[in-house]
Amino acid sequence: MTHAPGTARLLRRALHAPEAGRSNALPAGAWWLWALGLATAASRTTNPLLLGLLVGVAGYVVAARRTDAPWARSYGAFIKLGLFVIALRLLFSVFLGSQIPGSHTVFTLPELPLPDWAQGVRIGGRVTAEQLVFSLYDGMKLAALLICVGAANSLANPARLLKSLPGALYEAGVAVVVAMTFAPNMVADVVRLRTARRLRGRPTGGVKAVAQIGLPVLEGALERSVAVAASMDARGYGRTADVPPAVRHTTNVLTLGGLLGVCAGTYGLLAAQGAGYGLPVLLAGLVAAMAGLRLGGRRSVRTRYRPDRWGVRAWLVAGSGAVVAAAMIWAGSVDPEALHPGVVPLTAPELPLWPAVAVLVGLLPALVAPVPPTARGAASVPPTPRGRGFEEHDRSGKEQA
Template sequence: MPSRCHAAGRDGIRRTPPAGPAARPARHRTSLHPGAWWLWALALGTAATRTTNPLLLALLITVSAYVVATRRPHAPWARSYGAFLKLALVVLLVRLAFAVVLGSPVPGTQVLLALPEVPLPSWAQGIRLGGEVTAEALTFAFYDALRLAALLVCVGAANALANPSRLLKSLPGALYELGVAVVVALTFAPHLIADVRRLRAARRLRGRPDRGVRGLLQVGLPVLEGALERSVALAAAMDARGYGRTAEVPPAVRRTTAALTLGGLLGVCAGTYGLLTAEGGAYGLPVLLAGLAAALAGLWLGGRRTLRTRYRPDRWDARAWLVSASGAAVAALLALAASRDPAALHPGVVPLVAPELPLWPAAAVLIGLLPAFVTPAPVAPHPRKEPT
């Protein structure tokens, strides 16, 4: 009896402490800003584009995989990392297949196999089908494909670590409507897949065919009907929340916003081109920085037209600075190593030599492991208890 009186209130109603809402603010405060994860992952991807050394690229993939394995949250959207790994493997295999079938411009002397060559007309000069496959050509294709695969893996790490809904809240006001469209499009496909699986399971339980053209036609109509109902419900919910309202701004502000945004994007493109070419090294970085500043100013002015509020906005704290700085350090050090010792970061294929692991660039890549130690560990979901 005393324990029951202790658990009950003055009105005699038994109450339990709220576990969900009371625990959410503390968990929200311990989570990392999603923009920091994207900056870290994009910086690692930038570092991957500065080298073709397979040992450094494998180290970059390992670093991103370790951070994902230790800091990936327990959420459905965090399971996309495996899909990016499979996509990277497919890219690697397709690039090697193209090198075997279509040949490579890289000359080689170590012939691995000779395929029958198909004669092509004169207007298809530079393209061949079949012929000799050399070790130099395959090695060059493998290095090039592994660089793209590492970039895809880094993007997959950002998708697995950053919450898309929280990232949408952190977007500037000018990009909010575009971000909503992207998030809705990304969440539409999983719902379709879930509906198809549910309907196929229901047809199997009823003893009806769920495969072939007939099964596909009979499952497709309910799936499309459910997608249409979901779209109508989403549109009604967004309209009830005032989505799409804009504020009145002077025409001069609109023209200034358009000019800054367009000029900033052109500056970013010109600066990026200057950084990627040897002739534009002098003007590439200043033009890129000026373009970024103009584009950010245009986005800030464009956000004045969007009426929106933020509930519990994410804070950019010291851990977010450390995570983004670790990725930026990896990209900067790899770019410095590529300019000072290009032979170590780009091993030669003609003549074919074994790649070596440069020490201080490898140590620079290991800086990317910092998020695994400074960010909070993912919180395991609590099992739901049935009411008694």
């Protein structure tokens, strides 16, 4: 009993998240592994309650741990994209029909007659509640995948992600990082220009305003592209070392074979019939791909300044996403009906207990990840000397009065 206070103190110290800095910031790969774990869990279910819980977990972690960087503001755009996907899926179901039979007719649209060679396709006709619910579940599944990817895009620094890539993928990684940072920077430019026009009393809506905002946005994107190209050329981008032909051919075979194995194993894990061979093929593909990338890294002559170190907090963040994905895959093999509520006959979805508890494990990054300085709140920021001087001046003025 005497060791209980000391144990509790150590536990609180381990769970206490320090303030994020250059030395203790989480690697970008940890955030992406966490988000991909949530996305894998979302791909295994069509239960709207579990999908909503996954989106809520991702949104809470983003709200608690994102910074003020330009890429951190793209999470709202992914939410809007997810809502657009759901609306588009419902729209296609209404006008193009569905293969889901149903007996509860909601409304009937005029059906367009089609030729004989287009059998099985219809435009318009009867719209049932069963097909609308099925389309809603399917759209929510894809929207949850997009939102989980948006969470990783908002939390992970693209430049730090580029530093973590193997040397063989450096050229492709630069292209991916530039593509990933283009959209958030463009969104930030649009917000900045609309704010400037609003302060000047100019309209921010309409075709004319969009045309006037679009030209400066494209000009800024072009300037950033030229600056990135100049910096890459100044740093010797694209220069490689000479390696023997045998090593080069072995690298190509291992990398290509490993990537094919990863694709086949991932398909086996996601498909209902490939659960037996999916995991072994995926592991074999990962080993071959990592060996190929290790050999291919000999051609890279670059060095790394302050490489990211994977500490306990990084492994906890990445492991929480892996736990969520593994638990959802296991639940799908044990009780698939709980993860896929039926629509024929139409039944209300139920929240399964153990998958829901496993999804809540995804909240662990909100407890262990370092806290950005802006997330501490303004109350924790001490007043500046200038502010204290103004307070003393006001206090002395009131006493004199």
